[in-house]
Amino acid sequence: MAIRRPLLALVLACLLTTGLLAGPVHAESGAGRHTVGYDRYSLTIDGKRIFLWSGEFHYWRLPGPALWRDVLEKMKAAGFNAVSIYFDWGYHSPRQGVYDFTGVRDVDRLLDIADQVGLYVIARPGPYINAETDSGGFPGWLTTLKGKARSTDPAYLAAANEWLGRIDRILARHQVTDGRGPVLLYQVENELYNVKQSEEESRAYLSALEKKIRSDGITVPFTGANDARFTSGTGAADLEGYTVYPQSFNCAEPGKWKPVPDDYGQYRAGLPDTPVNFAEFQGGAFDQWGGAGHENCRTLTGPDFERVFEEANIAAGATMQNFYMTYGGTNWGWLATDFDYTSYDYGAAIDEARRLTPKYTEQKFLGYLVQSVAPLRTTDPLTTAPPDNAAVRMDARVDPNTGTRFYVVRHADSTSTADDRTHLALDLGAVGRYPSVPSAPGTDLTLAGRDSKLLVAAYRFGGQELVYSTSELMTQGTFAQPSGTGEQDIAVLYGRHGQDGETVLRYASQPKVTVLSGSVRASWDAGRHDLRLDYEHDGLARVLVHGGTRDLLLLIGDDQAAGSFWRVDTSTGPILARGPYLVRGGSVSGHSGEVALTGDTDQAGPLEIFAPQGARSVRWNGRPVRVTPTSSGSLSGELAGPRPVSLPALTNWRYRYETPEAQPGFDDSAWRAADHTTTDNPYWDGKAPVLYPDDYGFHHGDTWYRGHFTATGGQTGITLSATVTDHGAYAVWLNGHYLGSGGDGSKHFDFPASALRPGADNVVSVLAENMGHDQDRAADDSYREPRGLTGAELTGSAATLKWRIQGDQGGEKPADPVRGPYNNGGLYGERAGWYLPGRQDAGWPTVSLPHAEPTPGVGWYRTTFRLNVPKGQDVPVGLRIDDDAARHYRALVFVNGWQVGRYINDVGPQHVFQVPAGILRTDGENTIAIAAWGLDGSGGLGDVSLVREGDYAGPVSDSSRRKESPR
Ligand code: IPT
Numbered sequence: 001m002a003i004r005r006p007l008l009a010l011v012l013a014c015l016l017t018t019g020l021l022a023g024p025v026h027a028e029s030g031a032g033r034h035t036v037g038y039d040r041y042s043l044t045i046d047g048k049r050i051f052l053w054s055g056e057f058h059y060w061r062l063p064g065p066a067l068w069r070d071v072l073e074k075m076k077a078a079g080f081n082a083v084s085i086y087f088d089w090g091y092h093s094p095r096q097g098v099y100d101f102t103g104v105r106d107v108d109r110l111l112d113i114a115d116q117v118g119l120y121v122i123a124r125p126g127p128y129i130n131a132e133t134d135s136g137g138f139p140g141w142l143t144t145l146k147g148k149a150r151s152t153d154p155a156y157l158a159a160a161n162e163w164l165g166r167i168d169r170i171l172a173r174h175q176v177t178d179g180r181g182p183v184l185l186y187q188v189e190n191e192l193y194n195v196k197q198s199e200e201e202s203r204a205y206l207s208a209l210e211k212k213i214r215s216d217g218i219t220v221p222f223t224g225a226n227d228a229r230f231t232s233g234t235g236a237a238d239l240e241g242y243t244v245y246p247q248s249f250n251c252a253e254p255g256k257w258k259p260v261p262d263d264y265g266q267y268r269a270g271l272p273d274t275p276v277n278f279a280e281f282q283g284g285a286f287d288q289w290g291g292a293g294h295e296n297c298r299t300l301t302g303p304d305f306e307r308v309f310e311e312a313n314i315a316a317g318a319t320m321q322n323f324y325m326t327y328g329g330t331n332w333g334w335l336a337t338d339f340d341y342t343s344y345d346y347g348a349a350i351d352e353a354r355r356l357t358p359k360y361t362e363q364k365f366l367g368y369l370v371q372s373v374a375p376l377r378t379t380d381p382l383t384t385a386p387p388d389n390a391a392v393r394m395d396a397r398v399d400p401n402t403g404t405r406f407y408v409v410r411h412a413d414s415t416s417t418a419d420d421r422t423h424l425a426l427d428l429g430a431v432g433r434y435p436s437v438p439s440a441p442g443t444d445l446t447l448a449g450r451d452s453k454l455l456v457a458a459y460r461f462g463g464q465e466l467v468y469s470t471s472e473l474m475t476q477g478t479f480a481q482p483s484g485t486g487e488q489d490i491a492v493l494y495g496r497h498g499q500d501g502e503t504v505l506r507y508a509s510q511p512k513v514t515v516l517s518g519s520v521r522a523s524w525d526a527g528r529h530d531l532r533l534d535y536e537h538d539g540l541a542r543v544l545v546h547g548g549t550r551d552l553l554l555l556i557g558d559d560q561a562a563g564s565f566w567r568v569d570t571s572t573g574p575i576l577a578r579g580p581y582l583v584r585g586g587s588v589s590g591h592s593g594e595v596a597l598t599g600d601t602d603q604a605g606p607l608e609i610f611a612p613q614g615a616r617s618v619r620w621n622g623r624p625v626r627v628t629p630t631s632s633g634s635l636s637g638e639l640a641g642p643r644p645v646s647l648p649a650l651t652n653w654r655y656r657y658e659t660p661e662a663q664p665g666f667d668d669s670a671w672r673a674a675d676h677t678t679t680d681n682p683y684w685d686g687k688a689p690v691l692y693p694d695d696y697g698f699h700h701g702d703t704w705y706r707g708h709f710t711a712t713g714g715q716t717g718i719t720l721s722a723t724v725t726d727h728g729a730y731a732v733w734l735n736g737h738y739l740g741s742g743g744d745g746s747k748h749f750d751f752p753a754s755a756l757r758p759g760a761d762n763v764v765s766v767l768a769e770n771m772g773h774d775q776d777r778a779a780d781d782s783y784r785e786p787r788g789l790t791g792a793e794l795t796g797s798a799a800t801l802k803w804r805i806q807g808d809q810g811g812e813k814p815a816d817p818v819r820g821p822y823n824n825g826g827l828y829g830e831r832a833g834w835y836l837p838g839r840q841d842a843g844w845p846t847v848s849l850p851h852a853e854p855t856p857g858v859g860w861y862r863t864t865f866r867l868n869v870p871k872g873q874d875v876p877v878g879l880r881i882d883d884d885a886a887r888h889y890r891a892l893v894f895v896n897g898w899q900v901g902r903y904i905n906d907v908g909p910q911h912v913f914q915v916p917a918g919i920l921r922t923d924g925e926n927t928i929a930i931a932a933w934g935l936d937g938s939g940g941l942g943d944v945s946l947v948r949e950g951d952y953a954g955p956v957s958d959s960s961r962r963k964e965s966p967r
Helices: 007-017 065-077 107-117 140-144 154-172 199-215 265-270 294-300 303-315 358-372 559-563 956-961
Strands: 036-038 043-045 048-050 052-057 082-086 120-124 183-187 242-244 276-282 318-327 380-382 392-398 405-411 420-422 424-427 433-437 445-447 452-461 464-469 472-480 487-495 500-506 512-517 520-525 530-536 540-546 551-558 565-570 573-578 582-589 594-600 605-610 617-620 623-625 635-639 653-657 703-710 717-723 729-734 737-742 745-750 761-769 788-795 802-806 851-853 857-866 877-882 889-895 898-904 912-915 925-934 939-941 943-948
Touching: 052 065, 052 120, 052 358, 065 107, 065 318, 065 582, 065 956, 082 318, 107 120, 107 154, 154 199, 276 303, 303 318, 303 358, 303 392, 303 405, 303 452, 358 452, 358 472, 358 559, 405 424, 405 445, 433 464, 445 452, 452 472, 452 487, 464 472, 464 487, 472 565, 472 573, 487 500, 487 559, 500 551, 512 520, 520 540, 530 540, 551 559, 565 582, 573 582, 573 594, 605 617, 617 635, 623 635, 653 851, 703 788, 717 729, 717 737, 717 761, 737 745, 761 788, 857 939, 877 889, 877 898, 889 939, 898 912, 925 939
Parallel strands: 052 082, 052 318, 082 120, 120 183, 242 276, 276 318, 487 551, 594 617
Antiparallel strands: 036 043, 043 048, 380 392, 392 405, 405 452, 420 445, 424 433, 452 464, 464 500, 472 487, 500 530, 512 540, 520 530, 540 551, 565 573, 573 605, 582 594, 605 635, 617 623, 653 857, 703 761, 703 802, 717 745, 717 788, 729 737, 729 761, 851 939, 857 925, 877 912, 877 943, 889 898, 889 925
């Protein structure tokens, strides 16, 4: 047929487009080595084109290596072929020269898992990453280093090179180019544009990093996420990329859409010689303290958003897309930057509890499409006649090699919520012209509000020639025939429930059509040799077409029916499975004809599989499934669901008030003297002594100060200045008398005359909680903006205070290296180990929740509970705090010693904190320790309960039982 161009043209086109000459990577091929190249169309690996479909995942936001595999398998199952990973410098480095890559920081293991799961890795080690994390990923110790960050300043570069040297050593062991792993691309720096330094300086800095990284043995191409600003010249990466967040981050108005930018050509114009690359494309949105909550973010960036915007990216020619985030995770400990709270769920496709959301299904539709339709990797724009309804816009692309066309249809106003109907004029070149599609009389192409369709035409797959379909193509492949003796092609098509669909295929002579299920009408156009099928999308229709070089089974679903399909590619061929909550992977033994699948069920239900020829039996998670052959050529059986699991109520709380630091007799002689008279901090206001905790090696969490003075009797009060940032707080005592609390800025506190001790040592005690460091988005060292107290002046006398400061145990040498530098601050109970499992609360009085604590200060609530989740089940667990928002207290939540939550009762929005398996013992005793800090008389703690976030029968809990993660 005419769809295929003459062989010579094909060869020429391939030579022009394989990109072998354009690629920067010169690792020799052979012996496991691979060549990574690219041209303007796409990336290539050993000359083979790939559509890079990637999701962003941060291992440091999921402190349980067993769960890394779970999330990566879930991504792979949705058709992602890559994962983009920020590596967080500060997470690995508590102090200069010291790096930890063990336990939850075992990056070698992460890369091994990605490799085993079958995902390429886009490595993004910064040094600066932004990511709504403390200091944008810079370690605490960098705050005191002389030298401007993100520049060529020698002190900074030396520090950055130290990190790069360490992380590159690991990344270099896992490079595609050496045939030893999944690392395919390496991003240098992050978002280094619109910054407060010259472009020249930024370029020189990027160039210095690149030299260092290459000298570390990194041979994969460099990518940039600088919104396509540095495509050539000094410091340019091999492949620049766009970072696009079309809906930005206002989750409070989740129904309010900003439109798709109409100019698709801009993306090619900005990257004329390299693939159109969305290094970050919005996959959700972060939320803030007091914000609308991540469910609203998930609505703002829901399946409708994904479909409309991701298809628009394809219409713009993108062959590299990375969705930030695909799994957001948790800002456990003090990982969040100052405005962000503990959950980094991000409203992503996979939620923080690792559950698949409707966004995931939408990602799967498009992920399967881009993996299975090769012509999408080499397309040029194609001019078309507009649709017959001006409210509808159509953009088209064509693959010059095969003539395959892609039509992306959306509302001209992409924010429109109207249902519009239209017909399209399709010029399919040699395949013919179709002036009004759909052609069946009385049918329309319907575009529901905020919807988009990506239609494939003039496409050959297997033994078939698809002329066009107004259904979207999910996937296609070759599988066993019903008779079991031969092969058939299968294509899965889908559309919105109740909408018309029309699929046209071309045959040499009229084929035999058997409608196995559903209502589908067939008609034959003898002039064109076209078989036209028309139907309404409703459940799952099955149509067998006999007459081509191979039989074709069309599976035509509405979104829900099609969404229940899973595709697994094995060395024997693809498997299509329908029914279960998740299919993670599979294999086919050609020998025994056994199909072995792994996956999860959330309830008992059907399993249907289409497998390569010769498949006779099925195993699910190792257990045999009784299957019977169907008329579709599939095997059908039943799977069991999970056993019900209930979680215990939390009782037997024990309580102890601490805050001894507020008392005058407390011995602070071992605390560090806060006596620096100067600092390298560029934001220093000149006041001495310098009180910034960072300058004394305390970078994260709460800080205590004790300021001593000998009272003359004239002292009437104190004025404190602080930078604790929004929703941060501090509390002040004089000789154990509570003076009150404050926030950002200056505040005066009167001394009650009775509290002052003339002629004696007086002590002002301050507990300060800052919300974390700023990032350094503008490259102006704002991550170094001081935190904590910034000044203190007594009133009524010229006496000065002598200060001592206390923070997390060990400071830059964390006393708890397993949980690491972000787990703890300087609360008395943290330093005394009250956050850890163990018997230290044996003598504490018991209390019941909710509990009131009228004395301002910090008290600890502890209890234990046992879990006995059945083996082979995954039950994500959250810990919930409920209380009257009128009470003013904040709390740190520890489970088995890991700080899994920062709660502010009167701010929110977070009330449920995820406790990842691995930290949570699903088969034994767990310890909860909550440090609650009341700022006025309304402290204490509300109700605390466990929340079962789901119940799945599947392999994940088995792997966590292998004690993969440290406790
Ligand atoms: C982009 C950053 O690169 C990324 O680290 C993260 O902070 C993200 O924003 C927001 O979650 S920058 C983009 C907003 C231009």
